[in-house]
């Protein structure tokens with residue numbers, strides 16, 4: 001079997017896929033704005049945003065094609081093995097280091113050029129750029145160092161598979177436990193460097209507590225996080241477990257949303273809690289880690305992957321590149337499944353807000369959020385199915401309206 005051709009086909013396919021997505025996204029700017037969200041932006045602002053995002057899309061299409069072609073040329077001409085063979089062939093650590101340094105340097109240089117155009121030219125032109133040239137250079141150097149360290153660590157860990165390829169299962173288990181641990185300690189981590197004063201007594205606090213007690217939740221405290229220093233995002237979440245649970249509201253939200261709208265967003269978050277969505281998400285994590293483990297196993301178990309690219313034996317730096325090529329093709333499929341599940345969970349959580357009596361403020365909150373995040377009001381269905389973890393804004397508005405009508409109907413029938 002020709003493994004080299006297989007890898008080249010994988011790289012070509014994922015390049016073509018990403019270009020196609022951008023072309024569809026580019027063309028979606030011409031879609032008419034759905035009636036249900038026509039009042040989100042004024043016409044002039046939206047027109048400016050459309051031009052800005054079209055320019056981004058055009059550039060993503062070009063840069064995607066350029067980096068795809070460069071990857072294909074580097075692979076087809078065995079550049080990686082030619083560079084690695086400059087070093088002693090019996091030292092697997094030097095060999096993998098050579099490939100990783102070449103790989104990461106090429107990626108970072110290309111990435112820096114592309115993001116320079118995006119940030120310093122396109123964003124600057126539309127007045128969105130917030131970083132200076134100095135910060136830009138600093139960020140690029142920092143990302144080069146971080147990715148070098150990360151890739152070397154990963155490739156070095158892969159060399160342990162020399163002992164037994166089945167160790168890949170242990171790796172998968174360690175990664176999964178690490179992810180679980182992070183999701184458990186994240187609420188405590190986010191406390192570092194932020195202030196969490198309690199929410200003042202008043203109508204909002206009473207309503208939130210009442211909503212929670214109706215579902216048998218009791219909480220230790222309702223806190224306001226001073227998130228506005230770092231982000232313009234609006235958010236609310238339930239942190240902690242059992243009797244030590246607390247509710248965290250972003251201060252941005254108290255500023256921009258009405259009491260009814262905050263209750264609606266909170267009811268949505270409570271819906272996620274009632275439906276155990278975080279727990280369900282773990283099954284997808286297990287599936288995803290299994291896929292990566294299988295790819296790693298295949299990448300190190302087939303020596304032809306290396307000999308056909310000019311190496312004498314398995315090179316763990318190149319194995320890292322092979323796994324990314326495999327992921328480039330398989331990830332769209334897994335993320336499509338994950339996103340479909342996530343969108344269904346969002347609709348269900350929105351429905352919870354309707355059930356709690358906050359359908360109308362949920363809709364106005366959506367519109368404020370869409371305006372704040374510069375959301376695309378008319379994305380193409382294909383982009384939504386392939387890459388949206390949340391339904392587009394008009395679908396959410398329409399679903400809430402429908403749920404409100406159904407609920408009113410069923411109350412009438414009773």
Ligand SMILES: [Zn+2]
Nearest residue numbers: 268272346349
């Ligand atoms: Zn949600």
